[in-house]
Amino acid sequence: MPSIDVCFSPELLPLYDLKGKIAVAVDVLRATSSMVTALAHGVTHIAPVSELHECLAYKEKNYLVAAERDGVKAEGFDLGNSPFHYREDSVKGRFLAITTTNGTQAINRSRTADAVLVGAFLNLGAVADYLRKANKDVVVVCAGWKGLFNLEDTLFAGALAERLEGDFSLNHDATLAAHSMYQVAKGDLMGYLSKSSHVQRLERLHILPDIEFCLQHDVYNVVPVLEGEFL
Ligand code: 3SL
Numbered sequence: 001m002p003s004i005d006v007c008f009s010p011e012l013l014p015l016y017d018l019k020g021k022i023a024v025a026v027d028v029l030r031a032t033s034s035m036v037t038a039l040a041h042g043v044t045h046i047a048p049v050s051e052l053h054e055c056l057a058y059k060e061k062n063y064l065v066a067a068e069r070d071g072v073k074a075e076g077f078d079l080g081n082s083p084f085h086y087r088e089d090s091v092k093g094r095f096l097a098i099t100t101t102n103g104t105q106a107i108n109r110s111r112t113a114d115a116v117l118v119g120a121f122l123n124l125g126a127v128a129d130y131l132r133k134a135n136k137d138v139v140v141v142c143a144g145w146k147g148l149f150n151l152e153d154t155l156f157a158g159a160l161a162e163r164l165e166g167d168f169s170l171n172h173d174a175t176l177a178a179h180s181m182y183q184v185a186k187g188d189l190m191g192y193l194s195k196s197s198h199v200q201r202l203e204r205l206h207i208l209p210d211i212e213f214c215l216q217h218d219v220y221n222v223v224p225v226l227e228g229e230f231l
Contacts, residue, residue, distance in 0.1 A: 006174035009144040023113035027143035031103020033214040040220040042092035058097035106143035118224035128163035158182025
């Protein structure tokens with residue numbers, strides 16, 4: 001039986017061997033939720049990039065360019081990191097290059113895996129179905145915040161473990177911890193996260209609707225898979 005493991009921060013990735021495994025990169029608030037939303041609403045390709053200057057250069061190739069740092073849209077870019085930006089008709093049929101504080105780093109640092117998927121609560125069921133069919137070991141790579149642990153990505157890992165229980169072994173301590181945490185939190189994710197650092201950060205920026213949107217489960221049936229440069 002394949003197993004599901006959890007890496008609580010990209011800084012811990014040197015301790016994991018991703019070869020032969022599928023990495024599920026997650027940044028629930030908000031990068032991977034925005035990417036899933038963008039693809040579900042007609043963006044055709046997403047290039048997740050790490051640096052602002054690298055991202056801005058894509059504008060010359062007629063891409064939409066999006067950037068967030070510390071929760072705020074970076075200057076000179078078309079879009080920020082709110083999932084609501086990606087539900088507009090204007091994104092349909094476009095190529096998007098995006099860089100965010102943590103989410104795009106988690107994706108790019110997972111590239112040694114056999115495959116890199118992008119997960120969020122919004123596409124939880126679709127990711128679980130994909131992994132069940134692939135039948136390989138999985139590592140959930142939590143984006144965290146600037147190298148530190150965060151609650152929301154860990155809750156996603158716990159939710160995915162719950163969906164895969166029975167078909168995957170959950171016998172890694174990190175997975176057992178994430179799974180237990182999700183059991184406590186799942187009845188009221190917003191309440192559980194209310195004191196978390198990133199929810200407080202986003203509340204200070206008055207983007208409570210983004211948080212509520214990102215905590216919804218199974219809204220979209222898309223599974224972004226990294227192929228070369230693109231999701
Ligand atoms: O860190 C990230 O990649 C972002 O998702 C953070 S924020 O939600 O846009 O503040």
